[in-house]
Amino acid sequence: MSEIRLSIAGMSCAGCVASVEKALNNVPGVVEASVNFAEHTATVTGDVDEALLIKAVADAGYEAAVMRGLDDESEKQAAETAYYRASMRKFIVAGVIGLPLFIISIFDLLPGVEQARALWLGIGLLSLFVLLYSGRHFFIGAWKAFRVHNANMDTLIALGTGTAWVYSMIITLFPDIVPAKGRHVYYEAAAIIIALINLGSALEMRARGKTSEAIRRLIGLQPRKARVIRDGRELDVPIDEVGLGETLRVRPGEKIPVDGEIIDGSSHVDESMLTGEPMPVEKQVGDTVAAGTINEQGSFLFRATGIGEQTALARIIEMVRRAQNTKPAIGRLVDKVAGVFVPVVLIVAVLTFLAWYNFGPDPRISYAVVTMMTVLIIACPCALGLATPISIMVGVGKAAEFGVLIRNGEALQEAGKLTAVVLDKTGTVTEGRPAVVDILPLDGHDRATVLAMAVAVETGSEHPLAQAILSAGEAEGVAASAAESFTAIAGHGVSATVDGTRILFGNDRLMQKEGIDIGEAGERLAALSGRGNTVMLLAIDGRLAGLVVVADPVKPDSAEAIARLHKLGIKVYMLTGDHADTARAVADKVGIDEVFAQVLPEDKDKHVAELQARGEIVGMVGDGINDAPALARANVGFAIGTGTDVAIESADITLMRGSLHGVADAIAISRATVRNIWQNLFGAFIYNTLGIPVAAGVLYPFTGLLLNPVIAGAAMAMSSVTVVTNANRLRFFRVKSS
Amino acid sequence: MNVFIVNGLGLLIIAGIIYWFWLSKPGAQKAEGETAIDVIVDNGVYDPARIEVPAGKTVTLRFIRKDASPCAAKVVFDDLGVTEELPVGKPHDVMLKIDEPGEYAFTCEMQMYRGVLQVV
Numbered sequence: 092m093s094e095i096r097l098s099i100a101g102m103s104c105a106g107c108v109a110s111v112e113k114a115l116n117n118v119p120g121v122v123e124a125s126v127n128f129a130e131h132t133a134t135v136t137g138d139v140d141e142a143l144l145i146k147a148v149a150d151a152g153y154e155a156a157v158m159r160g161l162d163d164e165s166e167k168q169a170a171e172t173a174y175y176r177a178s179m180r181k182f183i184v185a186g187v188i189g190l191p192l193f194i195i196s197i198f199d200l201l202p203g204v205e206q207a208r209a210l211w212l213g214i215g216l217l218s219l220f221v222l223l224y225s226g227r228h229f230f231i232g233a234w235k236a237f238r239v240h241n242a243n244m245d246t247l248i249a250l251g252t253g254t255a256w257v258y259s260m261i262i263t264l265f266p267d268i269v270p271a272k273g274r275h276v277y278y279e280a281a282a283i284i285i286a287l288i289n290l291g292s293a294l295e296m297r298a299r300g301k302t303s304e305a306i307r308r309l310i311g312l313q314p315r316k317a318r319v320i321r322d323g324r325e326l327d328v329p330i331d332e333v334g335l336g337e338t339l340r341v342r343p344g345e346k347i348p349v350d351g352e353i354i355d356g357s358s359h360v361d362e363s364m365l366t367g368e369p370m371p372v373e374k375q376v377g378d379t380v381a382a383g384t385i386n387e388q389g390s391f392l393f394r395a396t397g398i399g400e401q402t403a404l405a406r407i408i409e410m411v412r413r414a415q416n417t418k419p420a421i422g423r424l425v426d427k428v429a430g431v432f433v434p435v436v437l438i439v440a441v442l443t444f445l446a447w448y449n450f451g452p453d454p455r456i457s458y459a460v461v462t463m464m465t466v467l468i469i470a471c472p473c474a475l476g477l478a479t480p481i482s483i484m485v486g487v488g489k490a491a492e493f494g495v496l497i498r499n500g501e502a503l504q505e506a507g508k509l510t511a512v513v514l515d516k517t518g519t520v521t522e523g524r525p526a527v528v529d530i531l532p533l534d535g536h537d538r539a540t541v542l543a544m545a546v547a548v549e550t551g552s553e554h555p556l557a558q559a560i561l562s563a564g565e566a567e568g569v570a571a572s573a574a575e576s577f578t579a580i581a582g583h584g585v586s587a588t589v590d591g592t593r594i595l596f597g598n599d600r601l602m603q604k605e606g607i608d609i610g611e612a613g614e615r616l617a618a619l620s621g622r623g624n625t626v627m628l629l630a631i632d633g634r635l636a637g638l639v640v641v642a643d644p645v646k647p648d649s650a651e652a653i654a655r656l657h658k659l660g661i662k663v664y665m666l667t668g669d670h671a672d673t674a675r676a677v678a679d680k681v682g683i684d685e686v687f688a689q690v691l692p693e694d695k696d697k698h699v700a701e702l703q704a705r706g707e708i709v710g711m712v713g714d715g716i717n718d719a720p721a722l723a724r725a726n727v728g729f730a731i732g733t734g735t736d737v738a739i740e741s742a743d744i745t746l747m748r749g750s751l752h753g754v755a756d757a758i759a760i761s762r763a764t765v766r767n768i769w770q771n772l773f774g775a776f777i778y779n780t781l782g783i784p785v786a787a788g789v790l791y792p793f794t795g796l797l798l799n800p801v802i803a804g805a806a807m808a809m810s811s812v813t814v815v816t817n818a819n820r821l822r823f824f825r826v827k828s829s
Numbered sequence: 830m831n832v833f834i835v836n837g838l839g840l841l842i843i844a845g846i847i848y849w850f851w852l853s854k855p856g857a858q859k860a861e862g863e864t865a866i867d868v869i870v871d872n873g874v875y876d877p878a879r880i881e882v883p884a885g886k887t888v889t890l891r892f893i894r895k896d897a898s899p900c901a902a903k904v905v906f907d908d909l910g911v912t913e914e915l916p917v918g919k920p921h922d923v924m925l926k927i928d929e930p931g932e933y934a935f936t937c938e939m940q941m942y943r944g945v946l947q948v949v
Contacts, residue, residue, distance in 0.1 A: 140924075170917035174897035232873030239855045239878035243941035244900075292898065299899050416903060416912030423907060429940035434850040438843050445839040449832065473900070476939030 098334035178293035181225035189282030251467035273454025284804035291808025305488025312383030317348035350397030358389025367494025419504035422479030469803035478771035486764030494747035502743035507761035516667035527563035541637035582691035620672035652751035865889035
């Protein structure tokens with residue numbers, strides 16, 4: 092049973108309270124739901140899914156959000172610290188007892204078991220204390236795992252150290268059962284191995300803490316308090332008490348507490364922590380602001396539109412977390428090996444014992460026990476299992492620092508393999524903010540008429556080019572008539588009737604289609620297009636009446652980012668619905684290899700498929716909305732954003748800032764991460780495939796060399812630490828654009 | 830004589846390992862649709878480690894992690910593409926609906942904690 096607090100927006104009367112309460116009470120699992128009209132909140136008790144509550148409120152015609160701040164990492168960190176301390180304590184106890192025993196054993200400082208049985212019995216009991224105090228969890232874990240037909244690391248450690256102790260105790264109590272040469276005891280090995288493995292666990296915990304640095308940094312972005320305005324008074328309240336629709340004030344230098352829309356004032360906001368974009372963004376009334384970003388000089392009021400888990404910051408954290416927990420294909424294969432590893436090692440240990448017992452030199456039993464013990468101790472499936480996820484964790488987190496949100500491990504792995512990148516032109520290579528730069532009236536019409544007609548037919552359209560026309564009309568104070576019989580012809584333009592005349596407005600293909608002769612204007616059109624402009628033609632009653640020239644400036648860093656892609660060995664293509672000359676001019680400016688021009692929106696994915704058929708591994712970069720099929724078709728789809736408004740999760744990789752450098756960053760991080768995974772896997776694989784045979788004594792017949800079980804313990808304890816430390820190197824990865 | 834006994838015992842242990850860890854399975858605990866089934870995460874094992882769930886019905890597995898070691902930090906249902914972080918000492922619900930009958934493993938990241946969802 093739990094209590095959930097919801098912020099409810101849209102309630103205007105006491106009657107609303109009843110309908111929201113009814114909606115909530117009808118959700119399965121709700122024991123009680125009560126709505127506070129004054130606070131616009133609801134408190135729900137029961138065993139219930141939050142998503143169902145939000146849906147129930149939405150179905151009733153209101154809006155709800157769970158009121159809580161992002162969970163902080165402090166509890167997790169406290170648990171990790173406690174575990175670290177406990178492991179260190181166990182290490183110190185085992186080390187303090189084990190180290191002197193180890194020195195005694197190496198330098199043979201004490202008489203043998205036959206001569207000083209009582210002394211060795213005491214040492215045996217001391218090492219038993221180590222096993223029980225510092226190693227109890229291994230034995231309990233091994234036994235519990237055994238009962239459910241499972242074998243794990245604990246099994247190997249418990250069997251290895253347990254064998255050492257039991258064998259030593261038997262020798263101490265009944266020395267005569269083995270030949271004189273074999274009366275060696277291994278109490279020190281049991282104690283030191285337990286010490287080393289506890290030390291390894293503690294160090295691994297420390298190193299692992301650093302792997303989640305990126306997520307901690309993101310969580311740390313959310314402020315704890317917010318300044319809300321209630322009944323005309325400004326109050327500082329905890330972040331989880333801010334409701335939807337409340338008005339908040341942000342002062343200079345403060346963090347923005349929740350997502351919202353500015354209703355008064357203006358400022359510049361530093362969004363670099365979310366988008367990687369270093370330049371502060373200007374914000375005015377009507378603009379959106381995101382939780383976690385920092386207000387610079389100005390002060391403003393804003394209305395909360397997203398709280399708790401609805402904020403862009405929360406969604407970014409959720410996406411990064413989820414991605415960090417996914418595995419690419421290489422990881423799955425390794426898991427299959429790790430899954431059967433321990434029982435296989437157990438069998439290898441028994442076979443080692445039998446081999447030494449049957450074919451080894453005297454004292455055979457001694458050799459058989461020591462080699463079996465060493466095999467059990469040296470094997471480390473953890474390093475294998477850890478190799479992939481730990482690198483993904485750091486790699487995905489690192490990418491987020493640069494405003495690159497990777498959806499999953501598979502996308503991370505694929506991005507590194509790309510051989511070709513297809514860029515959508517508008518908004519990707521260019522700013523995506525086209526503006527009218529010239530109007531050329533023809534056939535006796537004047538400039539104002541051409542613009543007025545264009546404005547009339549484009550009113551209401553959301554197309555970026557239409558926006559450019561409407562802005563020009565507004566700037567020039569054009570009074571346009573209403574258009575009738577409006578038809579949009581995808582990839583061509585629009586047709587409509589204005590003041591009884593038929594207007595066609597679009598590209599040259601529209602004119603061709605409608606049989607309109609463009610005559611000498613064709614040359615001007617080619618010349619203007621050749622300079623990278625988009626030229627739209629206007630026809631009135633079947634005759635060409637003018638050209639409207641629109642330019643969309645290239646982003647200042649597009650050329651540099653494309654050069655980086657070339658350096659990474661990637662071919663760069665551009666897709667656009669524009670005229671071929673316009674497209675070529677833009678492509679030449681930024682160094683694009685090949686252009687697909689005059690592509691209809693529905694054909695974009697076909698070009699991606701065509702490149703794939705040529706054997707290319709294709710990344711498609713678009714805005715994530717108009718390019719959805721092409722993004723889905725590509726091996727990796729990149730949605731390029733313009734700040735925190737970007738539709739997160741619309742593609743395999745989301746680039747929070749509008750720069751194409753994000754594509755090169757993502758590919759560079761992907762390659763570095765995959766390289767890191769291979770290093771880890773290679774290390775873990777080599778370690779186990781070399782370590783186990785050496786521990787079993789395969790070198791003995793040739794070199795007389797046998798591995799000391801204590802060395803095996805040290806190697807095992809450090810193998811996982813090495814993997815985590817290698818993954819942590821990715822934290823220092825720097826992309827060239829930064 | 831000793832040699833025969835030791836070798837015989839060795840082979841018997843190997844047969845035992847193969848039987849116990851690969852051929853035989855622990856008894857499964859049945860999960861009913863409505864109520865959550867508690868899975869204790871401690872001492873290197875999920876308890877219960879084998880859970881029988883009905884196909885096509887949503888079941889809730891309530892993981893209660895007692896082991897603070899990093900190994901127990903995540904539970905991974907690899908075949909289902911589900912990975913959840915488990916907080917220490919706080920119950921964490923994982924809701925699953927599996928349509929296809931069969932066996933679905935759930936493990937820790939390092940494959941040391943191992944459990945099986947038996948979908949019937």
